[in-house]
Amino acid sequence: MERGILVVISGFSGAGKGTIMKELIRRYDYFLSVSATTRRPRTGEEDGKDYYFHTREEFQQMIDNGELIEWAEYVGNYYGTPKKYVEEQLANGRDVLLEIEMQGGMLVKEQFPDALLIFISPPSAKALKERLTGRGTESPEEIEKRLLRAVEEVKYMKEYDYIIVNDVLEDAIDKVNDLIRYDHYKACNSARMIEKMEREIGGFSKSEE
Numbered sequence: 001m002e003r004g005i006l007v008v009i010s011g012f013s014g015a016g017k018g019t020i021m022k023e024l025i026r027r028y029d030y031f032l033s034v035s036a037t038t039r040r041p042r043t044g045e046e047d048g049k050d051y052y053f054h055t056r057e058e059f060q061q062m063i064d065n066g067e068l069i070e071w072a073e074y075v076g077n078y079y080g081t082p083k084k085y086v087e088e089q090l091a092n093g094r095d096v097l098l099e100i101e102m103q104g105g106m107l108v109k110e111q112f113p114d115a116l117l118i119f120i121s122p123p124s125a126k127a128l129k130e131r132l133t134g135r136g137t138e139s140p141e142e143i144e145k146r147l148l149r150a151v152e153e154v155k156y157m158k159e160y161d162y163i164i165v166n167d168v169l170e171d172a173i174d175k176v177n178d179l180i181r182y183d184h185y186k187a188c189n190s191a192r193m194i195e196k197m198e199r200e201i202g203g204f205s206k207s208e209e
């Protein structure tokens, strides 16, 4: 069995990442990493399901203990990826999805050069603003902060392997799924198969001796 693929999914707040992720894990056998955060839960969000909600002190402790693969500050709160489950799932051959912002994405890229980096973009800035406002989970001030953050984040788009435009939701879900499926055929994700063929093909020269 090959190791699973580590997939980083990023995009401006309101681009539709969460919506796409929910559908991917509902339909397929992906493991969605649950992040730790210091932000307050939104209505309906559950501890351990949407995020692990922590105080700043607890979060700092996780950093100090080396429990996070990466972490970043986003609009006044900390967000980070717990190491334990990600490593376990990858070793078990399961593809792991990290829905994280771009600074964290860049840190993962450094540590895991074979990770697949996908950027989810809205079709336009207007659509982004409409979606973020339409979601109705943030105050107008918070929305403004998130849009200003997007101004800084746009420079990271070109660092990603693929840009998927989330215009028609169903198409975007299929495209992200296809990218992960095809990534399995890369030589760097076929180490076991390569070893097996090296061993078996190597056997030809021995039988001729």
Ligand code: ADP
Pocket (backbone or CB within 6 Å): 011, 012, 013, 014, 015, 016, 017, 018, 019, 020, 131, 132, 134, 135, 166, 167, 168, 169
């Ligand atoms: P993110 O996780 O990137 O911040 P969400 O998944 O919460 O974004 O999506 C933001 C809003 O946009 C939600 O209300 C969601 O229902 C809506 N949305 C997501 N994808 C689309 C799409 N393709 N077309 C129209 N609205 C969408």
Ligand code: 5GP
Pocket (backbone or CB within 6 Å): 010, 011, 012, 013, 035, 036, 039, 070, 071, 072, 074, 079, 080, 081, 082, 099, 100, 101, 102, 103, 104, 105
């Ligand atoms: P939200 O508050 O909307 O749930 O998330 C805000 C931003 O934090 C989003 O861009 C989201 O992808 C990002 N985020 C969520 N979890 C993590 C994480 O573990 N690490 C990093 N770096 N960003 C994260």
